[in-house]
Amino acid sequence: xxxxxxxxxxxxxxxxxxxxxxxxxxxxxxxxxxxxxxxxxxxxxxxxxxxxxxxxxxxxxxxxxxxxxxxxxxxxxxxxxxxxxxxxxxxxxxxxxxxxxxxxxxxxxxxxxxxxxxxxxxxxxxxxxxxxxxxxxxxxxxxxxxxxxxxxxxxxxxxxxxxxxxxxxxxxxxxxxxxxxxxxxxxxxxxxxxxxxxxxxxxxxxxxxxxxxxxxxxxxxxxxxxxxxxxxxxxxxxxxxxxxxxxxxxxxxxxxxxxxxxxxxxxxxxxxxxxxxxxxxxxxxxxxxxxxxxxxxxxxxxxxxxxxxxxxxxxx
Amino acid sequence: xxxxxxxxxxxxxxxxxxxxxxxxxxxxxxxxxxxxxxxxxxxxxxxxxxxxxxxxxxxxxxxxxxxxxxxxxxxxxxxxxxxxxxxxxxxxxxxxxxxxxxxxxxxxxxxxxxxxxxxxxxxxxxxxxxxxxxxxxxxxxxxxxxxxxxxxxxxxxxxxxxxxxxxxxxxxxxxxxxxxxxxxxxxxxxxxxxxxxxxxxxxxxxxxxxxxxxxxxxxxxxxxxxxxxxxxxxxxxxxxxxxxxxxxxxxxxxxxxxxxxxxxxxxxxxxxxxxxxxxxxxxxxxxxxxxxxxxxxxxxxxxxxxxxxxxxxxxxxxxxxxx
Numbered sequence: 001x002x003x004x005x006x007x008x009x010x011x012x013x014x015x016x017x018x019x020x021x022x023x024x025x026x027x028x029x030x031x032x033x034x035x036x037x038x039x040x041x042x043x044x045x046x047x048x049x050x051x052x053x054x055x056x057x058x059x060x061x062x063x064x065x066x067x068x069x070x071x072x073x074x075x076x077x078x079x080x081x082x083x084x085x086x087x088x089x090x091x092x093x094x095x096x097x098x099x100x101x102x103x104x105x106x107x108x109x110x111x112x113x114x115x116x117x118x119x120x121x122x123x124x125x126x127x128x129x130x131x132x133x134x135x136x137x138x139x140x141x142x143x144x145x146x147x148x149x150x151x152x153x154x155x156x157x158x159x160x161x162x163x164x165x166x167x168x169x170x171x172x173x174x175x176x177x178x179x180x181x182x183x184x185x186x187x188x189x190x191x192x193x194x195x196x197x198x199x200x201x202x203x204x205x206x207x208x209x210x211x212x213x214x215x216x217x218x219x220x221x222x223x224x225x226x227x228x229x230x231x232x233x234x235x236x237x238x239x240x241x242x243x244x245x246x247x248x249x250x251x252x253x254x255x256x257x258x259x260x261x262x263x264x265x266x267x268x269x270x271x272x273x274x275x276x277x278x279x280x281x282x283x284x285x286x287x288x289x290x291x292x293x294x295x296x297x298x299x300x301x302x303x304x305x306x307x308x309x310x311x312x313x314x315x316x
Numbered sequence: 317x318x319x320x321x322x323x324x325x326x327x328x329x330x331x332x333x334x335x336x337x338x339x340x341x342x343x344x345x346x347x348x349x350x351x352x353x354x355x356x357x358x359x360x361x362x363x364x365x366x367x368x369x370x371x372x373x374x375x376x377x378x379x380x381x382x383x384x385x386x387x388x389x390x391x392x393x394x395x396x397x398x399x400x401x402x403x404x405x406x407x408x409x410x411x412x413x414x415x416x417x418x419x420x421x422x423x424x425x426x427x428x429x430x431x432x433x434x435x436x437x438x439x440x441x442x443x444x445x446x447x448x449x450x451x452x453x454x455x456x457x458x459x460x461x462x463x464x465x466x467x468x469x470x471x472x473x474x475x476x477x478x479x480x481x482x483x484x485x486x487x488x489x490x491x492x493x494x495x496x497x498x499x500x501x502x503x504x505x506x507x508x509x510x511x512x513x514x515x516x517x518x519x520x521x522x523x524x525x526x527x528x529x530x531x532x533x534x535x536x537x538x539x540x541x542x543x544x545x546x547x548x549x550x551x552x553x554x555x556x557x558x559x560x561x562x563x564x565x566x567x568x569x570x571x572x573x574x575x576x577x578x579x580x581x582x583x584x585x586x587x588x589x590x591x592x593x594x595x596x597x598x599x600x601x602x603x604x605x606x607x608x609x610x611x612x613x614x615x616x617x618x619x620x621x622x623x624x625x626x627x628x629x630x631x632x633x634x635x636x637x638x639x
Contacts, residue, residue, distance in 0.1 A: 151575030
């Protein structure tokens, strides 16, 4: 074989979009109406949250925009409702729809940030533990075991409460979102780390990794460029479902009073505030944020549930 | 078997030590207990006196050792907020939480098992598809939002059920029960339903998966071939073989439910341990927070360990695998 191999002429590679359209995943997606519905719903909600400053009739943080004579208005379809306060107003005259749009924005951002932080931590720790093994592996997995043997919500509440106490008082409100991301990520990384570790231990001994090692590819590059891409399928499913879970935990913490402050309310904070007026007939202040939260989490979970089935080789 | 037992129990004790360490670190990190317990006019001598009495001048390990020894004997110190023994405060609230969790568990089994059986034996029908779909939604719904909607519908709008508190309670020794009075039973309904929603979907999905597995077995085919009525095949032959995992998952979930009850208790102002904990969090009452963490984790870890051991007793194959 001393001849230079003749390179076969290939047709031009199909574009990414075309490849996506031909994939099994896309086919599975389009044939599941619930998945399409959930994706559309989620897309709309994320878009609305992103464009909140343009869409919202009012800036709920701007105290000057609040007018007390517009306070306690019911939704437009109820008696006494007024445009543009579609979903009514609260006791300070704050538009409920605007508050929900801005609140969803905070909830979604914290959800995404928590997934990003726990993914970064979980993937790197899992790779290191699985690739090198030994004492690092042992210590990391023991820590993970302990974290999973205590109810997640309890850890999140305690970490959030303790971290806030430790911050200087003037930073408590500004740092609330960061504290929440930390409290949620502290337990969420374990799942990713375990998955990646198990997969890495399998991949480590395969020929392509041996070959890369022989030509002295640095361990860091083997882990990141060779092994990591092969562990991504279960991680994608876990990340989607954890996005929903993160939004849920954030809302729960804010509802319990250890999350976002009323000056920068997430959906959970809005529900906490509205809950105080449950018995004064002002049902719209609490009901609509609660519905939005439910819709958001349900949409994410429906999508994650479909993804899990679609990527499960046993169900193909 | 003995080796497995020792290993499993040692493991549980390690976890509890880690939890105790975490609880202890909260004391070290947050605030100064002397400042919390004395008023601002206290003299320097009084402060030093209390500091010595609490043993805060000792080394780190000595203090941690003392904390663990005391906690193991149920002594979690004095609440910063109302100067009472923490363990007494928690014992007083425990019955409320326990009754809530037990009633929620019963509801989840009573509703979840039949739904699981139906969705398994009527697979592909429209109503079983709808139930399947609803179960995904049920898993996703935040329990506090469900609680609030239940209050809006059944208390505020319809005025049928009380929205907060425990109703009248009857004391039996140190235990106080709300299950013996009319108002107590009415009061437990909404919180128990809202707590059980997640559990119902869990039981339903588990029973369905197990039933689908069992229905494929030979003994079921044989029973059908013998012309045993469908009802008996499904409920006496198939369901009985599914109950083992249901029982164990239910037992393990009780720990989780106790932790989750704190959300339900906040929504319904249910006077249980969880509400005590949340109030402690708001007032930074660290002894109560630490005690709650230790006690709930202990229940959680103890249940998991017992289930693991029970499994090993029943199924010898597991003794080596997890050890």
